[in-house]
Amino acid sequence: MVVQSKHFLNTAPSLVVDSLEGLCAANPQLALDAGNKVLYLASPDRSKVALVCGGGSGHEPSHVGFVGEGILNAAVCGTVFASPNASQVRRAIDLVENEKGTLIIVKNYTGDILNFGLAKEQYAATHPETDDNVLFVVVGDDVAVGRTQGSIVGRRGLAGVCIVYKIAGALAHRGASLDEVFDIANWASNRVGTIGVGLEHCHVPGTTIQDTNLGPEEIEIGLGIHNESGISRISPIPPLHELVPNLVEKITSTTDKERSFLPFKNNGEDNVVLLVNNLGGLSELELYAVAREVRKTLDNSKITIKRLIVGTFMTSLNMPGFSITLLLLPDGTDPNGPSEELILSLLDAESNAPAWKWSSKSEVSTTAESSVTPAPTPPRSVQLKAENVTGFNEAIERACKAVIAAEPEITRMDNIAGDGDCGLTLKDGATGVLKELEKGNVTGDDVVRSIITIAHVAEESMGGTSGALYSIFFSALAQGLVTGGPGVATPQRWSKALSSALERLYAYTHARPPSRTLVDPLASFVRIFKAIPTNLTSAVKIAGEAAEGTRDMMAKAGRSAYVDSDLLKAERIPDPGAWGVKTILDALVE
Numbered sequence: 001m002v003v004q005s006k007h008f009l010n011t012a013p014s015l016v017v018d019s020l021e022g023l024c025a026a027n028p029q030l031a032l033d034a035g036n037k038v039l040y041l042a043s044p045d046r047s048k049v050a051l052v053c054g055g056g057s058g059h060e061p062s063h064v065g066f067v068g069e070g071i072l073n074a075a076v077c078g079t080v081f082a083s084p085n086a087s088q089v090r091r092a093i094d095l096v097e098n099e100k101g102t103l104i105i106v107k108n109y110t111g112d113i114l115n116f117g118l119a120k121e122q123y124a125a126t127h128p129e130t131d132d133n134v135l136f137v138v139v140g141d142d143v144a145v146g147r148t149q150g151s152i153v154g155r156r157g158l159a160g161v162c163i164v165y166k167i168a169g170a171l172a173h174r175g176a177s178l179d180e181v182f183d184i185a186n187w188a189s190n191r192v193g194t195i196g197v198g199l200e201h202c203h204v205p206g207t208t209i210q211d212t213n214l215g216p217e218e219i220e221i222g223l224g225i226h227n228e229s230g231i232s233r234i235s236p237i238p239p240l241h242e243l244v245p246n247l248v249e250k251i252t253s254t255t256d257k258e259r260s261f262l263p264f265k266n267n268g269e270d271n272v273v274l275l276v277n278n279l280g281g282l283s284e285l286e287l288y289a290v291a292r293e294v295r296k297t298l299d300n301s302k303i304t305i306k307r308l309i310v311g312t313f314m315t316s317l318n319m320p321g322f323s324i325t326l327l328l329l330p331d332g333t334d335p336n337g338p339s340e341e342l343i344l345s346l347l348d349a350e351s352n353a354p355a356w357k358w359s360s361k362s363e364v365s366t367t368a369e370s371s372v373t374p375a376p377t378p379p380r381s382v383q384l385k386a387e388n389v390t391g392f393n394e395a396i397e398r399a400c401k402a403v404i405a406a407e408p409e410i411t412r413m414d415n416i417a418g419d420g421d422c423g424l425t426l427k428d429g430a431t432g433v434l435k436e437l438e439k440g441n442v443t444g445d446d447v448v449r450s451i452i453t454i455a456h457v458a459e460e461s462m463g464g465t466s467g468a469l470y471s472i473f474f475s476a477l478a479q480g481l482v483t484g485g486p487g488v489a490t491p492q493r494w495s496k497a498l499s500s501a502l503e504r505l506y507a508y509t510h511a512r513p514p515s516r517t518l519v520d521p522l523a524s525f526v527r528i529f530k531a532i533p534t535n536l537t538s539a540v541k542i543a544g545e546a547a548e549g550t551r552d553m554m555a556k557a558g559r560s561a562y563v564d565s566d567l568l569k570a571e572r573i574p575d576p577g578a579w580g581v582k583t584i585l586d587a588l589v590e
Helices: 015-026 086-095 110-126 160-173 178-189 240-252 284-300 340-348 389-417 422-439 447-462 464-482 491-506 519-531 536-552 565-571 576-588
Strands: 030-033 038-041 050-057 074-080 102-107 134-139 192-198 219-221 232-234 271-278 304-311 321-328 384-386 487-489
Touching: 015 030, 015 038, 015 050, 015 074, 038 086, 050 086, 050 110, 050 160, 074 086, 086 102, 086 110, 102 110, 102 160, 102 178, 110 134, 134 160, 134 178, 160 178, 160 192, 160 271, 160 321, 160 340, 192 240, 219 240, 240 284, 240 321, 271 284, 271 340, 284 304, 284 321, 304 340, 384 389, 384 447, 389 422, 389 447, 389 576, 422 447, 422 464, 422 576, 447 464, 464 491, 487 491, 491 519, 519 536, 519 576, 536 576
Parallel strands: 050 074, 050 102, 102 134, 271 304, 384 487
Antiparallel strands: 030 038, 038 074, 192 219, 192 321, 219 232, 271 321
């Protein structure tokens, strides 16, 4: 099943024109022929070569987002994933008519080639005196399609076409001839390779929801931007440091007879432009993690990245995935080819096209690992031992493992009652404490030092509101335990320290029971344990009942205060933070 099948629109048929009108509203240098779905420069310089591109919609910002000074003069839009017809393209050619001629650049898809090609031939038939004023370049950069499979149709066009637009458009803007612009576009199209990967397929507005048969732990490599199936599926989903080298190798290999399309030397002398492209539904957080991993992979292969461009360029509607594009720069051995300096200067040239994203106009240095500040060693202020050292250590381990096991359920709760991160936040904290337990920094031999360590883990590993609350509480708990000097942490000493820690926490939060927050079970636990320090089981039982009680409680504070109260009542979801406290306490007394 596709990840997202709901859309914001008036109607599915009107969506393309509605979007184009919005793009024009935001960019007054653009104009629209709505009837033909042609977006074009309102006031072009007709003394220079014009560039026209296009294809099916659904790949935004390509193609229309690259209409702007220094890139494209016009883009012709079909319906979603369908080529525009020849008459639309003819209208675009007329709109950009100029003194030097027009270059059409299209991706290698049959519909685009036929309709744009037909428009070119129709123009030549009606303008026989200038039939060489319109030239045609087809870009096929998909390395997933091997030579055997693509023996007749060739490779599909993917995000690499955006690099071709930029290089050719910048040269045209400098006043180059049509032949010069054609030559450099053709050169770039033969030096670019792209590979894509997706977590799921996308959904076309107005169509029924299709089942892609991709499992929850499965990804697809080499899928097309029109929902075409890829060349392979992988399960479980590998970490980036395993996935990315596999993808890069498909572009740079010179031994794969099916996919060795680019003349890499792989001897430490190759220079490239790297484009990391969002296929539409990937978060920026993940996209830049991908960019980091591709950079490391190329560094390890001794391939120099002269420019790194990251962003959304060629999408497949809302597809959660990314593509990697490499432009292999000239090495100076081809006397008829462009220089590296020229190509880079064309990529660096300014443009007001809405979709051309800023990038650093400098070479990417080799990977330097980020420095990590080591966690401070907790001080040994007061030597305080647990009554049962082994029992203390085992209880901490049980609590951490219980939180990790409960993460999916707490996350489910928080997706309804909050912002969806409570389970993962608690899991991160529990994982961090387990690591410190293994190192011996959390131990019943030194309770105060252990509690300070847990407070530091909550601050560093959890972060956010929960991390701050847990860190404040445990820091205050350590301060309370110090009172009375060295010795043994008796139930009475724990009781007093817990009470003082709760009061200290109240200084930083408005939440008081009943509030539908983690304070509800925490306060109940502290209250009962203070009254009967020798009966931990009763205190935990009352705390559990308080957590259960949040199911039918109106939120007065915390994440749920911003959620529709009727929804919470209908779902009867307990507060995720309160459930986390219950999970910890239940495990402590097992």
